[in-house]
Amino acid sequence: xRIPVEIPPGVVIDDTTFATGQSAYSDANNVRxxxxxxxxxxxxxxxxxxxxxxxxxxxxxxxxxxxxxxxAFGTNSNLELWIGGALYDITPxxxxxxxxxxxxxxxxxxxxxxTGTYSSPSSGGFFPLTxxxxxxxxxxxxxxxxxxxxxxxxxxxxxAAALTNAPANVTFMLVANxxxxxxxxxNEEVSGTFNPRCxxxxxxxxxxxxxxxxxxxxxxxxxxxxxxxxxxxxxGDYIFVWTDNGLYQGSFDATNGWLFPxxxxxxxxxxxxxxxxxSSQIAYWFGSNxxxxxxxxxxxxxxxxxxxxxxxxxxxxxxxxxxxxxxxCAEFGEIRFDYPDVRDGVENSRYVVYSTGGNLPxxxxxxxxxxxxxxxxxxxxxxxxxGPSPYPIGVDYAGHIYYHERGxxxxxxxxxxxxxTADFYLGAGETLFQVRGIWPDIQxxxxxxxxxxxxxxxxxxxxxxxxxxxxxPGQSKKDFMVSGRIARIRYESNSAPTFWRLGKPVxxxxxxxxx
Numbered sequence: 001x002r003i004p005v006e007i008p009p010g011v012v013i014d015d016t017t018f019a020t021g022q023s024a025y026s027d028a029n030n031v032r033x034x035x036x037x038x039x040x041x042x043x044x045x046x047x048x049x050x051x052x053x054x055x056x057x058x059x060x061x062x063x064x065x066x067x068x069x070x071x072a073f074g075t076n077s078n079l080e081l082w083i084g085g086a087l088y089d090i091t092p093x094x095x096x097x098x099x100x101x102x103x104x105x106x107x108x109x110x111x112x113x114x115t116g117t118y119s120s121p122s123s124g125g126f127f128p129l130t131x132x133x134x135x136x137x138x139x140x141x142x143x144x145x146x147x148x149x150x151x152x153x154x155x156x157x158x159x160a161a162a163l164t165n166a167p168a169n170v171t172f173m174l175v176a177n178x179x180x181x182x183x184x185x186x187n188e189e190v191s192g193t194f195n196p197r198c199x200x201x202x203x204x205x206x207x208x209x210x211x212x213x214x215x216x217x218x219x220x221x222x223x224x225x226x227x228x229x230x231x232x233x234x235x236g237d238y239i240f241v242w243t244d245n246g247l248y249q250g251s252f253d254a255t256n257g258w259l260f261p262x263x264x265x266x267x268x269x270x271x272x273x274x275x276x277x278x279s280s281q282i283a284y285w286f287g288s289n290x291x292x293x294x295x296x297x298x299x300x301x302x303x304x305x306x307x308x309x310x311x312x313x314x315x316x317x318x319x320x321x322x323x324x325x326x327x328x329c330a331e332f333g334e335i336r337f338d339y340p341d342v343r344d345g346v347e348n349s350r351y352v353v354y355s356t357g358g359n360l361p362x363x364x365x366x367x368x369x370x371x372x373x374x375x376x377x378x379x380x381x382x383x384x385x386x387g388p389s390p391y392p393i394g395v396d397y398a399g400h401i402y403y404h405e406r407g408x409x410x411x412x413x414x415x416x417x418x419x420x421t422a423d424f425y426l427g428a429g430e431t432l433f434q435v436r437g438i439w440p441d442i443q444x445x446x447x448x449x450x451x452x453x454x455x456x457x458x459x460x461x462x463x464x465x466x467x468x469x470x471x472x473p474g475q476s477k478k479d480f481m482v483s484g485r486i487a488r489i490r491y492e493s494n495s496a497p498t499f500w501r502l503g504k505p506v507x508x509x510x511x512x513x514x515x
Contacts, residue, residue: 003433004505005023005507007421009355010024010025010374011024011027011307012024012307024421028375029377033374039501040499041417043497044410047071048401051398051399053078054097055075074142074144079131090160101346102322128323138154139153146171149162149163149183163181174232176252180217182201195222197223199223199258201257221259230242230288234277237252247295270288273325278333282356292306292354304371306371323347323381325338325381327392331386334355335356337353337354350375355372377416386405389403408498412496414495417498420489424487433512434481434482437479439505440477446499450491451470452489453487455484455488458486466481
């Protein structure tokens with residue numbers, strides 16, 4: 001008989017083999033689900049041969065008045081710019097390099113050893129240095145966390161300079177659609193005291209006017225509640241502001257200026273780079289509570305079910321969550337989170353990807369369309385989607401800059417890609433089958449693809465591994481022999497170039513006996 005194998009999209013790790021009630025994928029690397037089927041991700045190529053100085057945590061692209069692409073990179077030690085195929089150092093004079101690794105925030109048991117007195121919390125936060133970057137027209141605005149705001153005015157031979165009258169200590173900065181520079185978590189206007197919940201904003205069209213007056217739109221707002229501001233993002237004509245506990249939505253009117261009512265609690269942000277807005281309409285973020293969240297403009301925060309949440313959150317390297325980077329890939333409707341995994345060390349080494357509804361089949365096809373996630377291993381400390389750059393841009397720990405979704409290799413090297421199903425019954429459960437081969441259903445295959453089948457007689461019995469068998473591009477059938485009641489299937493490739501997209505393969509099998 002012919003046994004078709006059709007597995008719903010999404011990788012499930014947190015449940016046991018048969019707990020989902022249907023077939024599932026259990027592991028993957030460098031594979032995405034596109035329109036319900038798994039395929040190899042796009043490749044990546046170096047944007048420039050020269051590496052950045054320091055460890056990059058933030059990247060931002062924009063175009064100047066001449067239509068030329070600019071890309072800024074904030075590292076722990078430098079502010080650098082890519083333009084016209086070359087890198088330029090525009091680090092502000094007097095800037096002091098920050099930490100590469102985090103040592104924890106305020107609270108007992110955090111911070112460096114010996115910080116504070118015994119049994120008392122550390123007196124401050126010790127975070128890896130991140131930057132907030134934005135464009136004010138063609139001018140770059142750049143703010144290292146805990147420092148002032150700098151501006152760079154499009155001269156590659158001139159470093160960025162401190163923005164006149166801006167607060168001296170700023171947690172996060174952005175430029176609003178009202179053409180105002182905004183500081184989140186900063187010094188209060190009158191006292192000059194740092195307030196982690198204070199928001200200040202410049203006058204409209206005048207980034208150097210910060211003092212509140214009746215004849216300008218500069219102002220100040222203190223968020224209600226407790227906790228500290230972590231980051232903010234533009235969403236349409238509004239602004240989402242996250243503390244370590246909640247979410248606030250900012251709106252502007254000419255009479256009252258900016259107001260920031262709270263729209264969610266217990267949904268705070270785990271780190272300043274851990275939130276991203278897709279298509280200016282929906283924000284996605286990794287919460288300080290270990291959950292993934294989403295909130296559309298005009299809506300309320302919701303938890304996104306993730307069948308890998310426990311595995312991810314329980315393995316984030318202690319004191320390093322500020323390194324987590326959220327990014328989008330609008331081309332494929334994906335939200336990606338790069339994070340440091342304690343099994344690998346202290347640096348971002350793995351990622352998980354959430355597939356939004358736009359890249360999936362009809363909702364009636366599968367039962368788990370709200371939990372379609374995938375995973376992979378890759379070292380990326382900064383990542384930003386395409387637009388205005390032609391491709392997404394990622395940066396590794398060594399400072400190498402890559403265009404992603406370009407080509408079909410890992411900068412000329414093989415891409416290690418695989419996907420593996422969880423255990424599933426070949427028949428009703430009591431029947432032993434002998435599988436004699438496969439009729440592959442693979443689209444666009446480039447390079448070698450290997451098939452491995454692992455079988456069991458019972459869910460917790462020993463596993464027998466057969467293969468790998470090479471599946472050549474365009475091969476009509478592959479013969480082999482393997483028997484069992486329960487099977488687990490793995491497709492794997494490691495070549496340059498490489499690509500494959502799985503369809504609905506069919507296995508040639510005969511009934512071999514009953515229990």
